Amino acid sequence: MLPSRGILRFFRRIHVSAATSSSTTPSRFPNSRRKKNAVRNKNIEDLVEPKKVKHLAAQAIGMEDWIVGLDKTTIEMALDEFMRRPMVRQLAQENGINDKLFMRAFRSFKEYCTPEDLSSVDSGLLILFSDISKGEKDVEILYSFFLDHAKQVFPHLEAMDDLRIISDLTKPHNWYPEARSLTRKIYFHAGPTNSGKTYHALKRFNEAKSAVFCGPLKLLATEVFHKSNELGVACDLVTGEERRFAKDNHHPAQHLSSTVEMLSTQMRVEVAVIDEIQMLRDEQRGWAWTRALLGAAADEVHLCGEPAAIDIVKKLLEPIGETVEVRYYDRKTPLTIADKAIESYDNIEPGDCIVCFSKKHIFYNSKKLEEHGIKPAVIYGDLPPGTKLAQAAKFNDPNDPCNVLVATDAIGMGLNLNIRRVIFNSCTRQNELLPTYSALQIAGRAGRFGTAYANGVTTTLRSQELATLKTILAQKIEPITNVGIAPTYDQIETFSFHLPQASFVRLLDLFVSVCSVSNHFFICTVDDMRELAVLIDQIPLPLKVRYTFCTSPLNTDDKMPAAAFVKMARRFSTGQALTYEWMMDMIEWPPAPATNLRELVFLEQTYEILDQYMWLSMRFPDMLPDEPAIREASRQLDQMIQEGVDSFMSLIGPGENLKRAEKSSRPSEPPRTEKKSILEKLLKRADLSDLDLEQLREELNKAKK
């Protein structure tokens, strides 16, 4: 969730109005990192902290006479007997105290009943112990005292029923009254990549009187925004960080292109397009597609995506009584798998795109290409949008000498680039084999209809991976059975009323551990949101502000942006506005142009901080009032980064340590671990490719130094 993905990496982006209204919009989410929801696997008893129960100050007069002969040992014996009774355990279970909690509560109870000075114990209890020691009462009589004590130790027990009701996420279709007031017509444009799914949905988008497009990427939303306006259909753009108007903010257009997280479920339109609907399955961002599917308040909802999502979409809409009309499309141009891998950079041709899953490999391949006289365009997730667009435009321009692209799978969704051949640098991402749907998405970028190269080809860089790619691509895409879901802010807030002492981090953990979802859903990963929450846990902020801060798409793995995030939260908490001057002072503006990769990464991270400002400014314009000036600074920075990327070769340089640059990059893309020492590999086999030889040369040179 976070997803991010996800309860919650779940929430990556929050709706624009969320900070100012009590909207039921869930929030957040994620960037492309994939993490498991560690919190989800914990039980509530692992999360709650026992509270210390104090003894009463005053005691009943004459107590000493009633408890003559009672001592600590007698009490301990009675308690141990109590603890062993099956009936006691059963009663405890019925009160929500499972075995683990029972033992923790029991230990506390025992400690409470046996202090150094027995007279500080509750007199009613002492009398019971006295009666038990005389055989006048059974130990089970202690249960009500134990239960009271357990509720003081674990206050959540008192509110358990309420907490379960609040965190019941089993009927998410009921969260969207606006959509439920309509009988929506749902169309599913299904087919492989490059089959015209988005094209057909966008046709309806442009024909309609009012419409919203929900895309998976900022780049795609921006493409739709530009294309619609070029067609004469006035269209605004909304992403997490920006709102652009076809005309001006006094005249919002009837058409809106946005990233899926930004959809307002209160906005009534004729047509809603939800692109890449199979993203419902995404561990971090899935919640945003589920929310859009159930919550888009449109007469017609057009879904575009893999046929693997058809059944689950039908199931999700069943309780609402909405039916789905499926329209199938075939791929418009052929896509073939090459017989041979690339093997040598000498075999790189115009229209080639090398797809890598880490920045290190982006840099490595760019360097190699430039050594072979090829100057590639470069696209990866951390680049600012202006740089990405400029690189894509350069690559797409038939008159530009740049005709080779090196990119991460950031290009994997819906984009139309002039690629003839998609070359996989590797078939594994984060040490896991690429899933078939992901490999098909990426390979599907080759041979886009209407581009210079109609016949798409895919292959690998190294021959030993080609068979793996073939196997992956030959597999059937499994139908999607579960979709992501995330709670709304209101649910978290109500939860907090019952647990006023709990910090926000604990609140999140408790929510994830208690909440219930039905069969077709999973809670998106909360980890990214939680990481942000941990950073600012000690800073006093109202819940809604804290929540909003934590739903921002900031990457906490990068130290510099994380530190800036804390400083911004701290300043916010003092009630002082985050001004342009303050921001510039904090980031020591202006930065120097990058002369090496590390400095380029520094610029990217500075950009991330400015981006964070713009994101927060959309939600708290009064506290972050200088968005225009910050945007201008971010534009300048985008330009500097663009120049840096354009002169990649000089940045990488012969002695540049790619590992060091990678270290500062997102660990969402860790280095490949399967890349063993080439010497080890050679020991196992006899064939040697050019790439192997080059790697060997490098390793030997390094060893020499």
Ligand SMILES: Nc1ncnc2c1ncn2[C@@H]1O[C@H](COP(=O)(O)OP(=O)(O)OP(=O)(O)O)[C@@H](O)[C@H]1O
């Ligand atoms: N009928 C058509 N006439 C003209 N151009 C078309 C037609 N259908 C598709 N195209 C163009 O072909 C390209 C691929 O189409 P589109 O982006 O709709 O494919 P898709 O199925 O959505 O692919 P993906 O799964 O990768 O998102 C686009 O540039 C689109 O404009």
Ligand SMILES: [Mg+2]
């Ligand atoms: Mg598409």
